[in-house]
Amino acid sequence: MDPKEDDRRLLNAALAILAGLLLLKLLSTALTRRRPSNRLRSPPTVKAWPPLIGGLLKFVKGPILMVREEYERLGSVFTVGLANKRVTFLIGPEVSAHFFKAPEAEMSQQEVYQFNVPTFGPGVVFDVDYSVRQEQFRFFTEALRVNKLRSYVDQMVFEAEDHFSKWGESGEVDLKYELEHLIILTASRCLLGREVRDKLFADVSALFHDLDNGMLPISVIFPYLPIPAHRRRDKARKKLAQIFSDIISSRKQAGKSEDDMLQSFIESKYKDGRPTTEEEVTGLLIAALFAGQHTSSITSTWTGAYLFRERQYLSNVVEEQKLLMKKHGDKIDHDVLSEMDTLYRSIKEALRLHPPLIMLLRSSHNDFTVKTRDGIEYDIPKGNIIATSPAFANRLPYIYKDPDRYDPDRFSPGRDEDKVAGPFSYISFGGGRHGCLGEPFAYLQIKAIWSHLLRNFEFELISPFPEIDWNAMVVGVKGKVMVRYQRRKLVID
Numbered sequence: 001m002d003p004k005e006d007d008r009r010l011l012n013a014a015l016a017i018l019a020g021l022l023l024l025k026l027l028s029t030a031l032t033r034r035r036p037s038n039r040l041r042s043p044p045t046v047k048a049w050p051p052l053i054g055g056l057l058k059f060v061k062g063p064i065l066m067v068r069e070e071y072e073r074l075g076s077v078f079t080v081g082l083a084n085k086r087v088t089f090l091i092g093p094e095v096s097a098h099f100f101k102a103p104e105a106e107m108s109q110q111e112v113y114q115f116n117v118p119t120f121g122p123g124v125v126f127d128v129d130y131s132v133r134q135e136q137f138r139f140f141t142e143a144l145r146v147n148k149l150r151s152y153v154d155q156m157v158f159e160a161e162d163h164f165s166k167w168g169e170s171g172e173v174d175l176k177y178e179l180e181h182l183i184i185l186t187a188s189r190c191l192l193g194r195e196v197r198d199k200l201f202a203d204v205s206a207l208f209h210d211l212d213n214g215m216l217p218i219s220v221i222f223p224y225l226p227i228p229a230h231r232r233r234d235k236a237r238k239k240l241a242q243i244f245s246d247i248i249s250s251r252k253q254a255g256k257s258e259d260d261m262l263q264s265f266i267e268s269k270y271k272d273g274r275p276t277t278e279e280e281v282t283g284l285l286i287a288a289l290f291a292g293q294h295t296s297s298i299t300s301t302w303t304g305a306y307l308f309r310e311r312q313y314l315s316n317v318v319e320e321q322k323l324l325m326k327k328h329g330d331k332i333d334h335d336v337l338s339e340m341d342t343l344y345r346s347i348k349e350a351l352r353l354h355p356p357l358i359m360l361l362r363s364s365h366n367d368f369t370v371k372t373r374d375g376i377e378y379d380i381p382k383g384n385i386i387a388t389s390p391a392f393a394n395r396l397p398y399i400y401k402d403p404d405r406y407d408p409d410r411f412s413p414g415r416d417e418d419k420v421a422g423p424f425s426y427i428s429f430g431g432g433r434h435g436c437l438g439e440p441f442a443y444l445q446i447k448a449i450w451s452h453l454l455r456n457f458e459f460e461l462i463s464p465f466p467e468i469d470w471n472a473m474v475v476g477v478k479g480k481v482m483v484r485y486q487r488r489k490l491v492i493d
């Protein structure tokens, strides 16, 4: 063979290998440029103008609007600069699991919920270390156990019957006002106790009103700002402490025990045997009322508004009442309420569309990583505020079919849309480590009210379907919800 021919072949082979390597390099550079890396990286940041305060302005203008826009643009994980803080949003069950499950040392509530301290008072909940707070949450759990709930239900039913017995044969009422009022009456009896409900209701509700009005959006950032609303709040808090101190002393002196949350808190003991102080009992009761009152009355109102608009679902809940009346007669107690699955789903669906707590917050104390549905990993630095939004996450279209539609049947066995994407698909009550402790209480209370109404009245919504009041701290219904009612006793066919 010609040696020159050999050299040429060798040269050609070398050139082919070199060209191949070059091509591979070019291809890999092009591919890595086009495809986002699946490796760790910082979440995208919301672009806002002017710098420093642009993010804050966007947020204040409408937090859910901002989340909607940025979710479209940036995906399920993004960071927004709010003045001197960086807030990272985690939207959807895939990325929010750590938010709900992480221990307090990594993901804490204390800093972000500090604004509650002047309202709840000293020595309770967000004013104490997590170890004490955990014990206080144990007191809540004990006060809301099934045996306690059974006796609360009797009081809920009594209050509903008493309240609606004052309505005429027919008439027009603002459903929102009526339900708010009834729920505060019921909460007074079950939580604050007989003394408040029977003798001090007007005084105590006026004081709670001042506490309520002292919690403004500005209070979240400056809870101690010397404004009239805060001064009224502080005065009301002091007077409430005095009222409860008197009630607690007189119960102790008389050796009286009652079936209410107040009694349960009086009898609660820390692990080291220390009993609760009067100041702590007052603070825990205020916290319970703040956690459960607006949230429950708003949910009751949305449930009514949807049922009166979507008549097929109204027929379904009425049919369920008939079946239960066939089985149990007129009796309504804890166990009968627990059988009201159709009503339960109707309430749950109103609450999916309108969670009163639209934004849940934590402060992150560790770096952590989240992985999106597309497999992209983001590294989130410690020190950021972490937020998730029930109002947005509850309407994700890859979890809920036709997500803006009121469709209680989506929770029926077989569909179970709230479970398809794991435990954090439905977060109206939060979830994980800090999931709502009052959820069973809230459902029992709303079911007690609606079963009474469905069995005794016919309704028609006469004002336009309500809008959302985004300006409220606990997001509810805007304006009045006028209904026309007619008394009619439900008869079993």
Ligand code: HEM
Pocket (backbone or CB within 6 Å): 109, 137, 140, 288, 289, 291, 292, 293, 295, 296, 299, 355, 356, 357, 360, 361, 427, 428, 429, 430, 431, 433, 434, 435, 436, 437, 438, 439, 441, 442
């Ligand atoms: C429809 C009614 C209610 C709704 C929508 C609701 C919603 C919530 C949500 C979203 C959380 C979690 C907050 C977070 O993760 O930052 C929560 C926590 C809590 N809720 Fe409720 N709630 C309701 C009724 C009640 C009632 C009636 C009570 C008590 C009587 C109550 C007591 C609590 C307590 C003590 C916590 C704190 C749990 C913890 O941090 O470990 N809630 N609630």
